[in-house]
Amino acid sequence: MSEVARFQRLYEANFTPLLGYALRRVSSPEDAADAVGETFLVAWRRAEQVPEGDEARLWLYGVCRRVLANHNRGNTRRTRLGARLRATLAEQTIPDPAGDVALSVTVRAALARLRPADRELLQLSSWEHLEPREIAVVLGVSARSARTRLSRARQRLRTELDGNDPREAGHVLHDRAAAPPPQSRLAPEEER
Template identity: 45%
Template sequence: MRGAIDAEQFEELYGATVRDVLAYAHRRGAASAEDLAAEVYVVAWRRRADLPAPMLRRAWLFGVARTLLKADGREQRRDRELANELAARPEPSTDPPRSDRRASVVAAAVARLPPNDREVLQLVAWEGLSPAELAVALGVRPGTARVRLHRARQTLASDPAIRALVAEPTATVTTAIG
């Protein structure tokens, strides 16, 4: 029979099943069996109106533990993949390149940009952010980030010093800003 159980009945359920849930967590290699068991009982308390018949509650708790273990495994896998992806990225430069005259012209033009445009270009060029990552960094939608990046690039390209630099036959502006 389904129905919410009260605190006293929940304590009885806990007392009767906690050792089994802990043993299940240990056998499954949970990083912290105690934390997993605690989460299982938090879920059980929140869903106490959805608990199955008393003879099936122990099995239901194992199902909750299994679901939590799977979710934890997915989270750990995502963390490892992200760490591997970040480790594979080249180290970003902390300073803009200043190796020659072209670089100094570009650096001066970037310095003349409005602060928001300058930040957008630096996040993309120096920190290596993609437009999607730029959106996260700015706290805006991806489309908005792409528009801001486009406008910042247009503003930089319209600078007279940059226009003169681009007109030179050996100009390589992209190496100066990423």
């Protein structure tokens, strides 16, 4: 008899009793079906170890018992891990980014109302993290002039944000997240 034919006979003779064995030991039919499937997979892989006759069913029960034990241990580990994760998450403070959206929109609008020169100074300082002396090199002015212009630009931004949350000026002055999206280049025919 071929290996396939022998396995088919083993399956047909033992599927129903093995499924009943598993169903009586787990809470869901799906888990029982999975256990039986894995048991027969082991039987296929270890066909030379499966005894003949009635002993085959006992051997399959033993394999299924170990499969179910592994299943239960896995469930216990998952349950414990889930409990630990829930406890950890309960202790964590997760910031709500929704507040930053409104803040960013307000700051961007205020920046857009500034003169381009002021906007450039603030962006070089806050978004590029350049010091006044470095800004001076970029703009081709003295360090003293850059410092003065930057101070005035910050004051103009505060004025634009007047009446809003005072954190907003600090947000744009120190947060790269407020950086505008990259500008797209004009198509060649638009540049003319």
